[in-house]
Amino acid sequence: MSGTIIVGAGQAGLQVAVALRQGGYRKPVILLGDERHTPYERPPLSKEFLAGKRTAAQLTLRKPDFYSSQGIDLRTGVRVLSLDRSAGRVHLADGSHLAYERLVWAAGGRARRLSCPGADAAGLHYIRTIDDVAALSDALAGGMKRVVLVGGGYIGLETAAVLRGLGHDVTVLEAQDHLLARVTAPPISDFYRDIHRAEGVSIRLGTALSGLRAVAGRINGVVLADSEVLAADIVIAGIGITPNIEPLAEAGIDCPNGVRVDATCTSNDPAILAVGDCALFPSPYTDRPVRLESVPNAMEQARIAAATICGTPAPSPSVPWFWSNQYDLRLQSAGLNMGWDQIEMIGNPAERKFALRYFREGRLISADCINMPAEFAQMKKQIRE
Ligand SMILES: Cc1cc2nc3c(=O)[nH]c(=O)nc-3n(C[C@H](O)[C@H](O)[C@H](O)COP(=O)(O)OP(=O)(O)OC[C@H]3O[C@@H](n4cnc5c(N)ncnc54)[C@H](O)[C@@H]3O)c2cc1C
Structure with a gap:
């Protein structure tokens, strides 16, 4: 059967x-x-x-x-x-x-692979599986490493936060002018940019990678589109x-x-x-x-x-949601913010506790809440309604 x-x-x-x-x-x-x-x-x-x-x-x-x-x-x-x-x-x-x-x-x-020159060198890592992260942890062992993260999305930023906590030197390269450009509005991306910089992460926006530089098959730098070279022991690609x-x-x-x-x-x-x-x-x-x-x-x-x-009744789709943890910040997002035409901030980013609400034609369609779990639950309910 x-x-x-x-x-x-x-x-x-x-x-x-x-x-x-x-x-x-x-x-x-x-x-x-x-x-x-x-x-x-x-x-x-x-x-x-x-x-x-x-x-x-x-x-x-x-x-x-x-x-x-x-x-x-x-x-x-x-x-x-x-x-x-x-x-x-x-x-x-x-x-x-x-x-x-x-x-x-x-x-x-x-994990989408880097396809630039040098992408076959040792020292390039991805974060999708247990084995990927175990290999990365092995490579990070034995003292401070210079790490360049390619991609300023959630996974890249979470990784940057952890690696700073472990004492590594961390640079994030983002080709767009904003972090998290695909998923949030500028007030949220600017907030994370400032937080990471305050924690000692070098955030390079509008910066494209053109290749990886290697010696004896091992990465020792990344080459940017304007030919600047950043020294690096480890490169992590978080590009979707x-x-x-x-x-x-x-x-x-x-x-x-x-x-x-x-x-x-x-x-x-x-x-x-x-x-x-x-x-x-x-x-x-x-x-x-x-x-x-x-x-x-x-x-x-x-x-x-x-x-x-x-052949039983299916649950009706609930409001999509997602979370991300970086440092002491718990972000919870509800709804899908595509096509928003208005945003509204609640709370104060300086207090590390605020929310951004996204509207389309006057209707609440999405919300990003930072360290505001009760408000998140409430906004999720409002979006559903
Ligand atoms: C580092 C990281 C952090 C994340 N953080 C968050 C978070 O904070 N919040 C959140 O909501 N989501 C997060 N996500 C996303 C979340 O983990 C995924 O959305 C979720 O795991 C998707 O589950 P899935 O079963 O669809 O796919 P997967 O987890 O990718 O599982 C698919 C499995 O199928 C296997 N497979 C593929 N092809 C074949 C084949 N041909 N034959 C047999 N097996 C195959 C794959 O190897 C894999 O094991 C994160 C993801 C990553 C990688």
């Missing part, structure tokens, strides 16, 4: 398996993941795990016996290479295949992710920038669903499909997909 195969044993894939069992699904559930670890939390990778405050074992989402107790056949170190939709099969890297009745694609994304969608795209599934799914998380093949970082979903909170990269989104879509498979 072929049941459901879930490809990707991350936050979303695991939650699909859990929600299927909670929804009374009795057929086989196989959870395939190409990492060697059992499913784990990614957010601490650029926070407590990098800081050495949590171990890899403490990131594990469920204990090993959970899987057998729930009848979830977890297989790690297993990569799906392709699928044969007409036969209802996935083909694995070891040459074997597995049959599915329903396939849930929960393959997330991989590429969704892992190639096997589906090759099998004819509609995948513009993520697997296009409907409100039930179903793709253009009714047997194939997609959830999490790789899914392009029609959020009711914006007028175009979005691919969101957050744990709450992964959890919610997983529950929707499981309900679709079980």
Whole structure:
């Protein structure tokens, strides 16, 4: 009896398996993941795990016996290479295949790679997996290092905060004129710029990288677009992710920038669903499909997909939200701020406790709250209403 195969044993894939069992699904559930670890939390990778405050074992989402107790056949170190939709099969890297009745694609994304000259040198790191961060921590050991972070997004900035705390010399390069340019308005990016500078991070805005300089195959500097060279022992690229969608795209599934799914998380093949970082979903909170990269989104879509498979009522999509921790600052964002035409500040950035509300045509669509958890909950509710 072929049941459901879930490809990707991350936050979303695991939650699909859990929600299927909670929804009374009795057929086989196989959870395939190409990492060697059992499913784990990614957010601490650029926070407590990098800081050495949590171990890899403490990131594990469920204990090993959970899987057998729930009848979830977890297989790690297993990569799906392709699928044969007409036969209802996935083909694995070891040459074997597995049959599915329903396939849930929960393959997330991989860190986008730098493609500049020198990008093959030792000393270039990424932050997506436990193994990435373990390798980075090894490279950081043994005294102060000069670290250049490429990309001033949340992951780059969280990493900068942790590395400053560990006593490293940190420079952040951002090609745009603002940090977090894709996701926030200038008052928030200016606030983080000032905080990081006060902590001793060198923030270089409007600064593009043209290459990495290496000696004997090891990075010793980064070359900027204007030919300036910054000395560096370690370069970390935090320039976003590429969704892992190639096997589906090759099998004819509609995948513009993520697997296009409907409100039930179903793709253009009714047997194939997609959830999490790789899914392009029609959020009711914006007028175009979005691919969101957050744990709450992964959890919610997983529950929707499981309900679709079980034939039970799906939870209605809640307000998208996200968090980021840097130094003593806890940012919580609710809603999607695309297309805002007015912003309003509440509180005082100088007190490290304030919020920015985003409006479109007079309607509250989004809010970024810093150290204001109660206000965040309230604004999230207002956005929903
Ligand atoms: C450093 C870092 C910090 C973050 N911080 C936050 C935060 O503070 N708040 C927040 O909300 N979100 C945060 N996120 C984002 C959040 O972790 C992701 O949105 C979430 O993990 C997505 O889960 P997912 O299951 O969709 O994808 P993933 O976690 O990427 O899991 C997909 C899994 O599928 C595997 N896979 C891919 N292709 C195949 C294949 N062909 N065969 C088998 N397996 C495959 C991948 O290796 C991976 O293990 C952070 C992410 C990172 C990397």
